[in-house]
Amino acid sequence: MALPTSPLAVPMPELPPLAGVRLGSAEAGIRYAGRTDLVMAVLPEGTTAAGVFTRNRCPGAPVDWCRAALAHGQARALVVNAGNANVFTGRAGIEAVNATAGAAADLLGCSVHEVLVASTGVIGEVLPHAKLIAALPALYASLAEDGWLAAARGIMTTDTFPKAATRTVPIDGSPVRITGIAKGSGMVAPDMATMLAFVFTDAKLPAPLLQDMLARGVKRSFNCTTVDSDTSTSDTVLLFATGQVAHAPVGRHDKHLVREFRDALDALLLDLALQVVRDGEGAQKLVRIDVAGAVSNKSARRVALAIANSPLVKTAIAGEDANWGRIVMAVGKAGEPADRDKLSVGVGGTWMARNGGVVLGYDEGPVVAHMKGREIGIAVDLGLGTGVGTAWTCDLTHGYIDINGNYRS
């Protein structure tokens, strides 16, 4: 299935080497023909690692594996395959993960618990891990510092463009780099860490601090986005710190030293998360929803996500209809405190409804023009308190139905 590139695609940034990381991809023939589907990254001794995973109650075997392995806080290798999620595969799934980690550990001469694995693709089919393991030695021999684009491409499934982001930021005066790649386009919902994202830095940071920063960053990025309200069984975000830059030592509680780093990490995670939304299955428009005036920030975020998940709002946006009545409906169904008669709704900077009723005679011209664009802004003021929150989604189009009515065929 060759999908046209999303009209919302952004170009890959140039990704310079990141000290300590070598990576690349190979064709293991797991599901797809004529494209890479296996990605490996290797990391130097002393690399620390953190992870955030799906909250789906039926996670895949790779998610179970990573959760357990990260108790050690160390990593030497990452192995990812596309095309088969290794989810709901029972004992065969566990065996596939054990064998994959074992094969990678043999190549590197490290512990199996220093190998992290991730899989994405169809659910419920046994992963043919023999193919994966057969492809691993040649892939390992080919890894390079400049393998970023290859890796970003190799983890794609229904994605139509590769996703990556990079930042440089000082820690106590010494510049460090953060680079991440991601994949995702469907089965993307906020109650999770979204599809797959792998972020690397050459900073030297203790694993618990990495974990704190990653959890915070994911909450503000991936967990504020939704494509279709369906929470994947495979969502995984991993953060690795190779420790190759000789900056001032940072202890677990030295948050003041990593404030800039943390902000750059937050920005990078949001960048990756929005690239996933931009590649939402069938997406023609990127939608940002800002909610203000809620009783709390949490309440605002829930209202924003209720709007973002409403099929009627999303189809209206696809139809370039600033149907604020459907936005009112979605506010009301969120289950959060809302007072119809204090509610205001705006699109593209024009308030269409204020304090419970339509703004009679508002200028439709700028609203109509805004709806024809690629990036749509919705503003809601609940008029109750000071809570604010933002969510991002895409529109719901025929493309979504095309892709998902035919995924396995």
Add this chain to the structure above:
Amino acid sequence: MALPTSPLAVPMPELPPLAGVRLGSAEAGIRYAGRTDLVMAVLPEGTTAAGVFTRNRCPGAPVDWCRAALAHGQARALVVNAGNANVFTGRAGIEAVNATAGAAADLLGCSVHEVLVASTGVIGEVLPHAKLIAALPALYASLAEDGWLAAARGIMTTDTFPKAATRTVPIDGSPVRITGIAKGSGMVAPDMATMLAFVFTDAKLPAPLLQDMLARGVKRSFNCTTVDSDTSTSDTVLLFATGQVAHAPVGRHDKHLVREFRDALDALLLDLALQVVRDGEGAQKLVRIDVAGAVSNKSARRVALAIANSPLVKTAIAGEDANWGRIVMAVGKAGEPADRDKLSVGVGGTWMARNGGVVLGYDEGPVVAHMKGREIGIAVDLGLGTGVGTAWTCDLTHGYIDINGNYRS
């Protein structure tokens, strides 16, 4: 917009007169041209009434009106318009309701609080109630015992077929009749009483008992169905008892006298609710989801609804793909207790996955044949307890996008 009739449509049953009820429809020209859009029913003195309404926090003015009016437990008239929901219309909305109820009360010579009103259609546009009131006297003069089909047609919006059901059942040996009409096809989600349904009986029953029975019946019918997970701002189910049959007196707590009546009412409400799902926007298949083995009935129902609301499950069904991996995903995202390794999933009577893994070598033939049908059955056994629950939905097709990307144009 002339939509083709749903392939899941069922024929209107023959609806004999129901003692005490006269009803009919008229063209008020509120929004649609060349079709009826105003419905009125009148009821004899002594008629008791009950209602269940949307839980959306931004309900329409008609919902506010009915909630207040039903405190009296009496009704003499019902006025319903299609094409404009009179929601989020501020003071103008309240004035429209007051004026409509006042005009009907004048015609009948009853209290305004004995007039119930309902509106369905576009949100956020002021209801041109002068047109409605102008059409009311002639409509009132034309009401008849045999106006059921006209009424069922007059309340339709994007519905493609009129919806009605009738039952006859004894109360203490005396036969009474229950007849209901309904409308709904989109913005239909379970956290509510779904779009509009009006049910009449010639039994003589106290209003509090009616309310108890209606609330129970709605919970087991409309609230187990979903088309698109979007909860309307106008959902209204009303139940009227005209008291024209001279059966044994029934007090509020005489539940033993109305057991058969209650069961018939439950069945009728479910009949109407499933007609709404059958007319779900773009629906090509009716889907029933039975969940067993949950820790409680409530938990089972939530899991069933999570499956019913999953866009990926619904698009897979549209594609005639028995994609049980997506069913596993939806079970896991429901937030209810689930153990992946005890989970079983079946389609059309064939178990495809058992205890956490695919049933190797299961016979795909009957599954493929079942998926090509109009009525799809999904079974899930969580393997945890004795809780059971059922939900109904339809598939998600291009038709839904067509209808909702163009609703206001």
